[in-house]
Amino acid sequence: MQPLRTLVFGLNFPPEATGISPYTGALAVGLAERGHRVRSVVAHPHYPAWKIDAGYGQWIRRENVGGVAVERLRHYVPKRPSTVLRALSEITFGVRQVWTRWGRPSAIVAVSPALLSSALVRLRALATHRRTPFVIWVQDLYGLGIVETGQGGRVAARVVRAIEQWLLRSASAVVVIHDRFADRVHADFQVPRERIVVVRNWTHLPSMPIADAAEVRRSYGWASDEIIVVHTGNMGIKQGLHHVVDAGRLAHQRGERVRFVLVGDGSQRDEVQRRIRAAPTTAQLIAPLDDQAFADVLRAADVLLVNELPGVAEMAVPSKLTSYFDAGRPILAATDATGITAREVAAAEAGITVPAGDPEQILVGAKQLCEDSEDSMRLGANGRRYKQTFLEEAAAIDRFDSLLTDLTAVAAAKYPA
Numbered sequence: 001m002q003p004l005r006t007l008v009f010g011l012n013f014p015p016e017a018t019g020i021s022p023y024t025g026a027l028a029v030g031l032a033e034r035g036h037r038v039r040s041v042v043a044h045p046h047y048p049a050w051k052i053d054a055g056y057g058q059w060i061r062r063e064n065v066g067g068v069a070v071e072r073l074r075h076y077v078p079k080r081p082s083t084v085l086r087a088l089s090e091i092t093f094g095v096r097q098v099w100t101r102w103g104r105p106s107a108i109v110a111v112s113p114a115l116l117s118s119a120l121v122r123l124r125a126l127a128t129h130r131r132t133p134f135v136i137w138v139q140d141l142y143g144l145g146i147v148e149t150g151q152g153g154r155v156a157a158r159v160v161r162a163i164e165q166w167l168l169r170s171a172s173a174v175v176v177i178h179d180r181f182a183d184r185v186h187a188d189f190q191v192p193r194e195r196i197v198v199v200r201n202w203t204h205l206p207s208m209p210i211a212d213a214a215e216v217r218r219s220y221g222w223a224s225d226e227i228i229v230v231h232t233g234n235m236g237i238k239q240g241l242h243h244v245v246d247a248g249r250l251a252h253q254r255g256e257r258v259r260f261v262l263v264g265d266g267s268q269r270d271e272v273q274r275r276i277r278a279a280p281t282t283a284q285l286i287a288p289l290d291d292q293a294f295a296d297v298l299r300a301a302d303v304l305l306v307n308e309l310p311g312v313a314e315m316a317v318p319s320k321l322t323s324y325f326d327a328g329r330p331i332l333a334a335t336d337a338t339g340i341t342a343r344e345v346a347a348a349e350a351g352i353t354v355p356a357g358d359p360e361q362i363l364v365g366a367k368q369l370c371e372d373s374e375d376s377m378r379l380g381a382n383g384r385r386y387k388q389t390f391l392e393e394a395a396a397i398d399r400f401d402s403l404l405t406d407l408t409a410v411a412a413a414k415y416p417a
Contacts, residue, residue, distance in 0.1 A: 007105035009121050011090070011114040013042035013070065017288060018233050018264060019319060020139045021047065022204030024111050027137075029396035030067035033405075036204075039069040039105075046077045048234045048266040048288075053070055060100075069204055073100065080269050083156070086114060094120030099324045107133045107404045112167070115142045115160070119167050119175040124168070133407035134171040139201075141205055142174050143183060165189040172407055175400070178203050178317050180340045180407045197403055203322040205295050212270045214299035220286070227258045229332065230301035233320045233374075234292070235266030240309035243334070245275045246359035247366075248283030256282075258366055260305070263297060297328055298327035302376070303369050306345070308335040310357035317344060322391050325383035327348060330369045330376045350383030 010029050012021035020243035024042070032038045044056040061072040078085035094117030108125055110118040118136060124233060127132050142160050168174050168189050175197045176182050182196045214224065222228050235241055244260050251258040260283040262272065269285070276283050289297060304324040317340050324331050331351030335341045341354040352369065354361040369376055 001255045004031075004036045004106040005104065006031055006038045006107050006109065006402060006404060007291075008038060008040040008109045008111070009042075009118065010040065010111035011043050011093060011117060012047055012111075013040060013045070013072075013236050014065065015053070016045045016289070018048055019293075020111065020113065021045075022108065023139070023201055023319070025065070026202075026204060026393060027109075027397060027400060028068040028070075030393070031401060032067035034401045036401075036404075038067070039071065039103070040065075041071050041073065041100055042047075043075055043093055044072050044077075048236070050079060050081050050267060052077055053296050068372075071100065073097065077379045090114040090116035091120070093117045097121050098124045103128070105132055105298045107135065109135045109137060109400075111137045111139065112142070113140050115164060115167070118162050122167055122170060122221065131411055134170075134406070135173045135175060135407070136171040137168060137175045137199075137402065138168070138181060139177060140186065141181065147182050152235060159367065171195070173197055173403060175199050175403070178340055178344070180343065181317075193313070196383060197399070198370050199324055199396050199399045201317065201319060202391045202396050203326040203387060204393075205291055205323055205326060211296040211299060213300040216296045220302075221318045222259060222261075223257070225257055227366055227370050228261060228301045229258060229285050230261045230263060230297055231307055232263040232298070232304040232323070233265050235262065235272055237268060238312050239266075239268070239307055241268060241272050241307060241311075241356060242275055242329050243357050243359050244305065244307050244362060245272060245281050245283045248276075248281035248364040249279060250359055250363050251282045252280045255368070256363065258282060258363060259284060261286060261297070261301070263294070294323075294326070298323060298329060301327075301329050302323070303366050304329045304331050304351075305362075306331065306333045306335060306341055307362070308333075308339075308341060308356050310336070310355075312336065312339065312356070317341065321345070322387060325387035325391065330378040330379035331383060332356070332362070332365045332369060334365070348383050348386035350386060386405075 010024040014025035028038050028040045045053040059074050063070045075096055075098040083145050097119050110121050112118045156237050168191050173195050174191055182198050185191050186193055248260040263286045265288050306318050316375050331345050333345045333353045333358050337353055345351045354365040
C-alpha cells in the first residue's frame with residue numbers, strides 16, 4: 001500500500017508550548033512515525049503572547065519537524081486580541097491556507113480552534129478536494145465559548161453557531177476530546193453519532209528526571225512552610241485569574257502562608273500584573289517556562305489549580321489537566337460543579353472542586369488539600385494512574401491513524417481511480 005498523504009491544517013504548532021499546539025505537533029509527528037507522509041500548514045509561533053517569536057515571521061517558511069513537512073504562513077496577529085481582532089486574525093490565516101498549494105492529499109485534518117480558518121479550508125476542500133476525507137478535530141466549542149465567557153453578543157453567537165454547525169455536519173468525521181463534547185456535538189449540531197470519534201488529549205511533557213522539590217522551591221523564593229498553589233497555561237478571559245489574585249489578597253490580609261503562582265502568558269497577563277501591583281497579595285507571576293522547568297514547578301507545588309470564569313462549563317477541557325495528572329499533585333478546580341473540568345477531576349479522583357469566582361473558597365480549598373499529607377499523596381497518585389490508563393499519547397495517535405486509514409479506504413472504494 002502507498003503511504004497515506006495526510007494534510008494537517010492548524011493555527012498553532014510547536015515551538016508554541018501551551019494550548020493545543022503540542023497536540024497538533026505530536027499528532028503530525030506521530031502519524032509520520034506510523035508511515036504517513038504528513039504536511040502541516042500552520043502559522044508562525046505567536047501564542048499565548050500574541051507576538052510572533054523572534055526569527056519567525058516570513059511570508060512563507062518551510063521546515064522539517066520530526067519528519068513532517070511544515071509550511072508556516074504569515075498572517076495578521078493582533079497585539080491586543082479582542083473578539084473582533086481574533087476573528088480577523090483567523091480569517092487572514094484561513095485565506096492564506098486556502099491559497100497555498102495543497103497537492104493531492106489522501107486525507108485532510110483541520111484543527112479547531114481555529115474555527116473560522118477551518119471553515120475557509122473546508123470551503124476550499126469542497127471546491128477542489130470533494131472526494132478527500134475531511135476530519136475536523138475539535139479542541140474547543142466556539143459557540144459555547146462565546147456564550148459562557150459573555151463575549152461577542154447574541155448576534156455573534158448565532159453567526160458562530162451557524163458556521164460551527166455547518167462545518168461539523170459537513171465533515172467526514174468529527175474528532176472530539178471528551179465524551180461530553182461528543183454529547184454536545186450530537187445534540188446541539190445534529191451530527192450523527194457514527195461520525196463522532198472521541199480521542200482524548202494526553203500529556204505533552206516528555207519523561208524527565210524528578211527534580212529536588214526543596215531546591216526548586218528555594219530557587220523561586222518559596223518558603224518551606226508556604227502552601228504553593230500553581231496555575232499554568234494561557235492567561236485569557238475564560239481563566240478568570242483576577243479571582244486568584246483576590247484569593248492571594250485574602251491570604252495576605254489574614255497572614256495565611258498560601259502563595260498563588262501564575263505561570264504563563266496571554267491576553268490578560270498585563271491586567272493580572274496590574275491587579276497584583278494594585279494592592280498586597282501573595283499572588284506571583286512567572287513567565288512561560290521550558291519543559292524541564294515547567295515539570296519541576298508542577299512537581300514542587302503543593303496544589304495545582306485550574307481556575308475558570310463563572311459560567312464556563314462546557315466549552316473546553318483545559319489542556320493543563322493532562323500535565324497536572326502526570327505531575328502527581330492534588331488538583332483544585334475552581335469551576336462550575338457540573339462542567340467538564342469538574343467531572344474530569346472527579347473521574348480521576350485527583351482533587352476537589354470549589355465554586356468559580358469565589359476567592360474565599362479558592363483559599364479554603366487550597367488549605368483543605370494540604371491538611372492531610374496522606375490524602376494529598378493519594379489524590380496525586382490517582383491523577384497519575386488516570387493519566388496512564390486513559391490519556392496515553394500512543395493510543396490516541398493510533399486511534400487517529402486507524403480513523404484516517406478507514407476513511408481513506410472507504411473513499412477509495414467509493415471513488416476508484
